[in-house]
Structures are given as structure tokens and as C-alpha cells.
Amino acid sequence: MKIALAQNNYVIGALEENVEKIIRSIRKARQEKATLVVFSELAVCGYPPHDLLEYKHFVENCRAGIQQIAAECHGIAAIVGGPSVNPNSKGKNLYNSAYFLANGDVQQVVNKTLLPTYDIFDEYRYFEQNTEFRLISYKGFNIAITICEDLWYKQPILTGYGKDRLYSVCPMDRIAALCPDLVINIAASPFSYLQGEIKTEILTDNASRYKVPIYYINQVGAQTDLIFDGGSMVVNPTGIISRMKEFEEDFAIYDTDGVLNAKAIPCKTDSHKEISLIYNALTLGIRDYFVKSGLKTAIVGLSGGIDSAVTLTLAAKALGAMNVRGLLMPSQYSSDHSVTDAIELARNLSVRYDIIDIRDVFLQYSDSMSGIFKGLAPDITEENIQARIRGNLLMAMSNKFGCIVLNTSNKSEAAVGYGTLYGDMSGAISVLGDVYKTDVYRLAEYINRDHEIIPRNSIVKPPSAELRPNQKDSDSLPDYSILDQILYNYIELKKSDEEIIQLGFDAQTVKKTLRMVNNNEYKRYQTPPVLRISTKAFGPGRKMPLVAKY
């Protein structure tokens, strides 16, 4: 039997568009003599559809789309992900299902058993857990269909609880007892730079433990903050047999006999691997935000610093230099190099830029408030006004020219609240909000690996917000090399202050840092969606209380 994997990029809610794309892949697969073509989890509506699932008519429309796809399935079978209504009078309204389509109709519906409900996942919000296990017989093969998390009975251990079994049922145990010839896994598994190896391990562990080949098809493309990396693969008990492209659509056909007899391919090693993955992920994240929203052009506020430089470079890569513009907004506190570095960057990228001096607007604000602020010394207020003027100017450009503001805050800043709400924390999407400052430097070095795009000076100069004379980030914050490690231990690994201090960090620095993180939840609540590249990004995957004492 020949199995086609169609690794497609779907638009959430765009049923017509998605159905059309799926049908095109079915035709291509049939033309190339595939027996079965497989699509990713919730392909018909895109993953994650969120509360669209609470609208009954939306789910009915998904079902109509599945029917339309089924009508195309003559001379070929297809497995397509979509929601289905739970016919039982008890339990959640829906199942997260795989539709097995053949002979022009829906032949079977297989439901997801393990419903991830942690981090950015909230599947138990919508779906009932499957409890019945069966195989699908087709062309003499006994096929087991699993859906994403169904293979993740054994979880990676990411926190102090140390537990690797979050569920009570092991779907693969139940399925293996039925002796399948092969396992299909339809997935929508988002990218994180640490997840790649974990994912590979999960798949190869399952294949070797249950002695069965697994055909894993993942969604590709970004869905607002979540980036799906594709990288669909086929594994057999010896390891990975074949791997599809990352961060782009792909299509491949595998012969089941070939897969059974193949030997695992060796793993590639690449010293740039991690940072190049992040680079590709962020590029896709920007591109899909624009393409799927029907938007074309972006604008970035250029400070001459490294964050805006990396953001602009990624935007130019994602959208094309002609679709990106820069805006320099110097003040009396801006150093000369902040302007020259920004201009050099824009020129290196062939990106159009404009300059608006903010001094006069700032003076006018001061003047208008002079009565009320009489006798009071300048403080953070005046610093924030400058940042907010810049935010306003970017939004004005956005309103006037239709270019979308990219936020340039990094994860370290966002973590400790080193940024101005409605100022530099504004924008439609945060490009670097899940990238620690030390990784922003690595991205800059990666971008410059062949020739200098980001001016050397932007990389080597001490980071500064330039909101008062001679200000440096290091006036308020620990060195980023220390700060980022403390943050990683607290945010990603969820260690306590005491545990982090035991790792050898200065107690006062740790306590001060954690205090800053905790006290700034209110700022992060109002910031743009953050392109997620880690196992714990700010946004809906990290829900911390705002009004709280801890």
C-alpha cells in the first residue's frame, strides 16, 4: 500500500479554503497512485479553532466540509481531522476526530483519547475523551488511527512534580493489543526549540516499544502565536525512516513494504541547529500572521539597538524588504550611533525608513502638564511619555498607511517588566517576546553569519532604553547572561527562589528578579500575542494571577 502524507498549512475557520486545499492534495495523491492520503489534526478547520467550536453551526459547517471531501474519495481513501458531535447524551459536546473517508463517504470516525490540557492546550474545554479502540481494515491492512497526544502517554518531565504519566489510559497499549499493521498519527504539534528531540524520541520510542511503523503527519504554519513546524515523519522500530520539510508545506508518498524494511536514517548534526530553527520559526510566524490576515506591510520602530535590528531583519526575510519600513524616532537622549546604526541596518536590508524627531511632541506634553506637575521632579513618568509617543507615532503610521506594527520587546524585558505599556510594548504581534536577550544576540550572530547585515555596533554596544541621560539596562537589571538563566529556571522549569539560589545564583538577585516577574503580570496581560518558540511563552500558555500576593 502507498500512503501519502499531505503536510498543509491551514487557515483557522476558513473551511472553504481548507477543504479546497485538502481536495487538491487528494487529487495529487490519487494521481501519484497512493492508496491512502493522510491529513493533520483538525485539518478541516485548522488547529486550534478555539471557541469557534462552541458555535454549533461552525461544527456543522465543518461536517459539511468533511462530506464534500468524502465525495472526492473515489479510488483513494483519506484520513482527515475534524470535530465531530458527541452523539451520547452525557459528556462534552464534541470529539476531536479523525474521519476515515472512502468510496465517496465517511466510513468511520475515530476519536482522540488523550486530551492535552496544559500550557497552550485546552482540549478538554471542548472534547470528550474517547474510550473505544478499534482498527480500520482497508486493502488488507489493519490500520490504527491515533491523534497527536494519543502517543504521548509517557510525557517528558518538565517540572518539579517529576511525573511522566499525566493520563490513566494508554491508547497505544489498547491499540497494540489489536495487532495493527501500522499506526497513523495525525497531529497539530506546535514548535518549540526544545521539542524537536522530544518529539522524535516519543515517536521512535512508540515504534520500537510496540514494534509497529508510525506515520506521523503534522500541521505546518503559524496560527497567531503558535508556530507549527511540520516535520512530519515515518518511523519504524529501528528509528526515523524519512522526514518531511520543516516550516513549509510538503507532500510525500511512502510504500508500506519499504517502510517496514527500511533502516533508520542517521541524525543530522548542525552547530547552528537550534538558533536556525528559531530563525525559521519566527520568519514563518511573521509571514503567516500577515498572509492569513490579508495584510502586506509591516513597520518597525528602529532604536539602533539589537532587538529592533533582529525584528526588522526577520520581517524583511518574511515579507520582503519592499513590504517593510522602519521608523526612527530620536529624542534628546538618543545617542548619535542609535540613529546611524539604524540607518545602516535599513540600508543593508534595503528597507525604507523615515525619521520623526520626538522632542517637540515631548516638550508639548511637558508643557501641557506643567500646571499639574508643577514642582515635581522628572521621573519614570517622563521616560514613559517618550516611549508612548513612539508607540503613538508607529500606530499613526499604521493607521495612515496600513502597515502593521511589529513589537520588538524580548522575553527578558517582558519578564521583568522593563518596557512601557502602550509604548514599546505595543504592536500587533511580538516577534521576540519568547526569545531571551542572550538568544537575541545569537540570532543576530546567525543573521550575520555570512556577511554583516546587523551593524556590529548594534551588537556590541551596551543595551540601553535611552530614555534619560546615559541610561543603561545594567542600571536596573542584572547582566543578561545571569538574568536569562534565572528567568529560564523560574519560567520554563518552574523552580522556586530557593531552588534557583541553590544553583549558585546570588540570593538577592534571584529574589529581586522573581519579584519583578511577579509584579509585572499586569503589563504582560495587555501585550500583543507572542510568537512561541519555547516550552513556556508569555500569553495564554502561562496563566498567572494578576491580583495576588506570592
Added chain:
Amino acid sequence: MKIALAQNNYVIGALEENVEKIIRSIRKARQEKATLVVFSELAVCGYPPHDLLEYKHFVENCRAGIQQIAAECHGIAAIVGGPSVNPNSKGKNLYNSAYFLANGDVQQVVNKTLLPTYDIFDEYRYFEQNTEFRLISYKGFNIAITICEDLWYKQPILTGYGKDRLYSVCPMDRIAALCPDLVINIAASPFSYLQGEIKTEILTDNASRYKVPIYYINQVGAQTDLIFDGGSMVVNPTGIISRMKEFEEDFAIYDTDGVLNAKAIPCKTDSHKEISLIYNALTLGIRDYFVKSGLKTAIVGLSGGIDSAVTLTLAAKALGAMNVRGLLMPSQYSSDHSVTDAIELARNLSVRYDIIDIRDVFLQYSDSMSGIFKGLAPDITEENIQARIRGNLLMAMSNKFGCIVLNTSNKSEAAVGYGTLYGDMSGAISVLGDVYKTDVYRLAEYINRDHEIIPRNSIVKPPSAELRPNQKDSDSLPDYSILDQILYNYIELKKSDEEIIQLGFDAQTVKKTLRMVNNNEYKRYQTPPVLRISTKAFGPGRKMPLVAKY
């Protein structure tokens, strides 16, 4: 036996403070000869603790707090809500538990069975479902402990799916089979103006179906966006026997014999009931936001319109007039009455106000951008700049004086995106973001019920953003009386465009309205937490995709 219900207001994460408050209630109960004193769900850490639960040391500290409380339980028993670690090697890390404390120690731990995971609830994110049912024998009584949702096996039907059984297990069936003398329900059930009757029905239905008295103890107090109304009650098979205070702490002791033999009290009817509940809920919401954050003073931008008038009035009620200030920020488009109405309101409330004219700052922005905007006609850009100047001035006041900005947007505006991001959509907390415009009018009338606080003119004049000459809301939006009904059907009832049109609304108006709602998710993503008073507020309880086509 005498059972005390301690209806307390907890601070999330503030373990010491909460433990101390619980211990004080235990002492009071003992002094008043109670046999057992009962506290609400997750009392030790406050509900909802969110991802604090993912920090193992936090859960360990909760357990230490429980132990400290247990040490106090001599001559009295207590039931206290708190998280507990799931000792099994499989399943989620935690249980949502009720600790039964007596003789100075933890005697039993009872776990929650039904884990609400919809709307603002996400309990399956953290907790494993209970599967064991047993009673607690104490002083000759067989006591069943249930936790909030455990009584909600039969759900109210709120959407088109029409299903009233979201779970497969009915805890009360299992418990009733054990023949308890009484049922305790420890809860953290948030307020919504429609939920009151539903809640009463659920409790009385259970009591009459299972022929058992139920002691229901609810959390009181606001936790950022969620407002818990208290209103703990005791029901027996005849109905409600006694009801505790709403929106404030309370303490009551009930004799079990008395409860068994009592006849239900008649329901009060009150024509203002719904709107007075909303008024009280919002007041508590503002107050607790400030008190629990250690904040004192608020500032409201006053436009002379009804939204800012109602917000200011609620703030003055919640915080005291001396802790609230108003800021008038007229422009060239402000009508005379917008200033005079705002001043009259501030005077009626004895609230301090200042006036900053925004014309000069606006002109300076125009001037600074004149080069880039050369030859382009004024449009929404210039309107938004005015709104953002106002946002900046409010934030500057906040930075300089430590007063916290209250957002004044209403639910109708927030729904259709009739507001400026980083402008009038800014603030620390949105007071009216879950109140439709037509209900804002009802609140204004309620506020004025005895004498005029909000100037009549603010109520009767046509709503306007005053961002261009002679602008009216009705230029861009349907009449609020129509708009709000369409929005309610779409947002709360989750009806499709076709279903709403079938109700008799104009097809084009419906389609345009829904389009506006869908296209403005990106704005709502970045707005402050919204005090929740309905069954479907904007914020974490309504997760719609941003980049999507639907």
C-alpha cells in the same frame, strides 16, 4: 450538631494571610459552640490560583498552611479547601481537595470529581478527577463533602448544543447511595447576573432530588476579573432555609436539627434586583482590585458621557470620593456640554478633577508628522491620535501620582471594536467591559434613583466619541437597543448569523455587526482584564482565534 459557614474573602497566593483569616474564623466558631466550621473551595490559596499550582513549592506551602490550620482544630472540626498532590503515579499532578481537619490534624482528604473546564474555568489543566466516594463520620453524623461543580452534574443549557450533562459521572448519585445525613458543598462560584437563579435551582434541585440538606459555602470577593458573590446558603428538600450576605464577608451557624425541620423561606422580589446586583458586583470588583493590590487611588478620564460617568460613580463608591480623581481632556471637537457635564458630575460626587486641553499636543503631533503625511487627508489616524493622547495623559498622571487608570469602555463598544487601542481602551481594569451600553443606561438610572448624581444631560444626549466634528456613535453603529440584542445572541447565546436574522433582525445589520465583532479580536486581546458580570465576558473566558477567517 452546629455547623458554621465562614464566608471569607481570600487573596490569591497570600497563604499566610489566608491561613490567619481561616484560623480566626475557626476560633470564632469554637467560641460560638460550633461543632464544625466550613470554608470555601481552595480557601487556603484563594480561587483561582491559576499556574501557581504548577509550582511544586507553592503547593507544598499550601499543604503547610493546611497543617497549620489543622493544629488549631481542637474541640472543633474544619473543612478547608486546598490543592493536594495526587499520590498515584498516573494522572494529573494534583487534586482539588477538601481537607477534613480534627484533633489537631488532617483526618481525611476528599477530592473533587467534576472539573469544570469551560468559559473561565480550566480545572482539568491542573487537577485529576476523583473516582472514589465515601462519607466522613463525625459526632454521629455521616457527612458527604462535595466541591462546587460536583453538584452541577445537570448543567444549565446555554448554547445550541442543547446538552445538560457534560460529565459521565454523577457524584451525587454515588454519594446518595451511601445515605449521608447532610451534604457540604464548598464552592468558588463566580457571580453573573443570570447565574443567581440557576445556582439556587441547582442547589434546591439536588436537595429535593436526594432528600438531603445541603450546606453551600461560597467564596466572596473579586479576583482580578472574577467576582465571587458569596451568598452561601443552606437548603433542605423544601427549598432555601437561609441565605448569607452577597458581596461581603459573612459568618453564620446552623443547627442541623433546625435545618432538617425548617420550611423554605419565600423568595424576595425586587424590581431593581438585576441591576443592583451588577452595581454591587462592579463596586466589589473595583474595591478588591485596589485593596488586594495594595493600591489606593484611581483616575478616570471624563468625557461628559455616560460610560465615564458611571465608572467614576462606581469608583467613588468603591474607593471613597477622596481616593478618586477625574481628568477632563477636551479637544477642538469637544462640545461645551462635555466639559460642563463632567464638571457637574465630579462636583456631585465631590471628586477632584483637573483639565488638560489636548489641542496643543495634537497640533504638535500633526506638525511632527506633516512631512510624512503630506498631501494625505485626515482620517481615522487623527481620531486615534486624540484618543491616544488622552490615554498617555492618564498614564502620565498614573505614573506621577500613583493613581490607577480605570478603563471606561463598555461591552458594546469592546464587541464591535469601537475604541482606540492604547487610547480609550487602556487602563488597569475595565469596569464596564462586560456591561452592554443599554445596561450602562440602566446603571445610570439606578445610580440616580434617589437623586441626580449623573447629570441628566449625560444620560439623554446622543452618544459620541467627539473625535471629529459632529460625530455620533449612530454614524457607525446600529442603535444600541438593536446592537446589544444582536451581540447578546452572538456572544452569550452563540447563535449563528442566520439564527439571529431569523429572530427578526435586519440581515445586513446582523452580518455587519458579527463581522465587526470577529474582526476586532486583535483589539480585545490587548485590553485590560474585564470585571465579569455575565455568562460570557471578553477575556480568558472567551478564547477566539485572532488570525482566522470565519
